[in-house]
Amino acid sequence: MEAPLPLVCPVCGGKRIARVIWGCVYLRSQDEKDANAGVAVLAGDYSARRLANRTIRWACLDCDSRWIKLHHLTLQCLSWQREKEQAIARGYFEEAKNFLTHQMALRPEIEILVKGLSCS
Numbered sequence: 755m756e757a758p759l760p761l762v763c764p765v766c767g768g769k770r771i772a773r774v775i776w777g778c779v780y781l782r783s784q785d786e787k788d789a790n791a792g793v794a795v796l797a798g799d800y801s802a803r804r805l806a807n808r809t810i811r812w813a814c815l816d817c818d819s820r821w822i823k824l825h826h827l828t829l830q831c832l833s834w835q836r837e838k839e840q841a842i843a844r845g846y847f848e849e850a851k852n853f854l855t856h857q858m859a860l861r862p863e864i865e866i867l868v869k870g871l872s873c874s
């Protein structure tokens with residue numbers, strides 16, 4: 755059993771504490787609920803998994819705004835992942851390639867954020 759997340763940030767006293775989900779491939783339903791409710795942040799898709807410091811289990815969203823930025827970039831990447839797979843399933847390979855190109859364009863920024871937040 756893992757220790758519960760703190761209720762308040764020990765640094766700023768803020769209450770916007772979120773569970774960190776590193777390197778997700780797909781959003782499990784509980785993770786998606788938590789992400790939508792603002793109690794979990796998505797920290798990079800699977801491509802950034804190798805860079806992640808998985809011992810960091812929670813983040814204060816007030817202390818470091820990069821978490822929210824990374825969360826939104828990751829959501830975008832996961833959404834393109836779904837669209838890419840749907841395009842492949844329908845045989846629209848050109849369309850799938852476009853989604854991959856979009857993903858590739860976001861990944862450097864995601865990687866920088868994951869690296870930076872992994873050592874903060």
Ligand SMILES: [Zn+2]
Nearest residue numbers: 763766814817
């Ligand atoms: Zn804080």
